[in-house]
Amino acid sequence: MPSTKNSAISTRQARRGHGRVTLQDVAEAAGVTSITVSRFLREPVMVAEDTAARIRSALAATGYVPNKQAGLLASGVGNIVAVLLPNLSNSIFAETAQGLSDGLQDAGYELLIASTSYSLEREEQLLRALLGWHPAAVVVTGRRHSPATLKLLVGLKAAGTPVIEIWDHHPPAPGTQRARFTQIGFSHDEVGRAMAAHLLAAGHRRLAYVDSGVAEDYRAHERGLAFMAAARDAGALATVIASPAGDAFDAGRQVLGDAVRAGAAPITAMAFANDHLACGALLEATRRHIAVPGQLALLGFGDFAIARQLSPALSSVSLPRHAIGTQTARSLLDALKLSRPAVSASLPWALIVRGSTQPGAG
Amino acid sequence: MPSTKNSAISTRQARRGHGRVTLQDVAEAAGVTSITVSRFLREPVMVAEDTAARIRSALAATGYVPNKQAGLLASGVGNIVAVLLPNLSNSIFAETAQGLSDGLQDAGYELLIASTSYSLEREEQLLRALLGWHPAAVVVTGRRHSPATLKLLVGLKAAGTPVIEIWDHHPPAPGTQRARFTQIGFSHDEVGRAMAAHLLAAGHRRLAYVDSGVAEDYRAHERGLAFMAAARDAGALATVIASPAGDAFDAGRQVLGDAVRAGAAPITAMAFANDHLACGALLEATRRHIAVPGQLALLGFGDFAIARQLSPALSSVSLPRHAIGTQTARSLLDALKLSRPAVSASLPWALIVRGSTQPGAG
């Protein structure tokens, strides 16, 4: 281990107000002016080799760290991408963030991520705060926003800043004229219908959709509406059950308990807004010795890691969690490079059939 | 819904290079100079009421968004806190991030979060990148860093920037002179010993610690070492089992399968580096009709939501995930306000005894 040479750091250096090494300091140490160092940093080939060598050692000796505030302000070029996600605790969105990060890192963009906790009001606040960084692009979740948020987004788009809505893909109605943004995700309507179709195909006629306990999870509600519509179209009975707030496993357990207690014309299949709810219900069914899927079929959404671990394994819908991030990054980079609107994409999902809806399945 | 008044946006306004509304523009619209608007934005009471009114409407009409780059550069005050976490997908660190966010938001600080994927090399890269924002404070995870990272952190501390290591609390050895940073977390050594103690107290003499599959999860390794030491001190047999990479549930299942197959002098209790591994093992034990805890006791770490859902419920160690974030925020704010080093803290954890280690327990 080499001896640290703090000497260079603590001695020379004309430090400004707050004790940081500036381009100036490096330049003085190298016997050139700041602009030469600046050039060296961005286009090393543009400075003579011996000058470069002196700059290199000055850089090392001072421990210079470029000030992005100043750089961005001067160049006017923003390399920040602002991202608004409902939350990060849930691995579902964290993976999307990771995908975005993976796709943008090498292109030199910095990610500014904020979580809205599913609140449109909070989304608006956070968007305002993030806009202060003058991001090169803005990524929001879903197509539902507060009026003010919408206005901000429209303004951004008009000013040429790419705006992408992720985790949704809702083709515009033919006559609609309302502002549309780039969308990268999938149709929750289609998924909701597919979930119903799967259960109907297995012969179920009395269905339920257990909706998310989060009031502002519009995508879950949308799947529920589609589920109900599909059931109705097939002439089956279907109801929506609201799940209580709090721990999702517990909520699932409770919903199952309530449903069983209801008696009368019992439901034979339940679809859930997410796998945590479904797993809770599945565990509770096991505890109550209710046969799954014989007596009651259970279908989740999200294909969380736990889903295939339970017995019976939980049928679920696997989602392009990471792909939404990488595809968004790709679309964004293209748009930024070619200064044209980012292109929308509908990404594939898949209904994974396991034991909880089909006896003998995986 | 009021008609949008885009007219004001698209008409007047001397837009600079890149079409954004500046303080200047607002000032002109309000018939004052930029500094007055600037003042109004920060200390509204310092401007006369009628002026304020004109500024307010100018602000609304133009849709002004302050440029933080410029603001921070001019004021010299950084309000950014840089945070390096191993990952965000795992809810364990996401909650800490949320805690930090909760604690810092109102104080006007912005959080710049990056995930290292448990790689010290990546930590170094990311730290370098984040330093470009000249953060007011830096938060890193754990006390293990690359030499270069360490050097950067020491430099920061020397320059008066608070540096906090979270998720660890390791009191410095008496003679040690090496650079120490503020630490907010808990002792993984203590937890490892407590995990062993719990199993030993239940009469187990042949133990195993199933280590994390992530090579650079030093805190998990440290718990393992402490676990082994405690077992050895008690005269019990203990081994460390490395878990395979990949899905943690599957890894847990595989480890359990291997252990059972080993036969000979069978292990009677296993402690795990995390609850996912432990749950995998628990589910596999159930599948193989191995009595838990009768034949084999299982102890997790992290107290994930799934732990109390399985049967038997998984004993585990509950962690101050959120508190680490809020406490760090508090410590940071104090340090920043009083310009003195942030104060370390050891936060409480608890070994939660459930059915997987104690028959009849919760």
Added chain:
DNA sequence: ATGAAAGCGCTAACAT
């Protein structure tokens, strides 16, 4: 290949 001058958008100090 290097430098000088000007300015990015904002705020700190001093006026007034």
Added chain:
DNA sequence: ATGTTAGCGCTTTCAT
């Protein structure tokens, strides 16, 4: 209560 003057640290012209 408001305006003037400088300057944050860097990058862009435009010289040389």
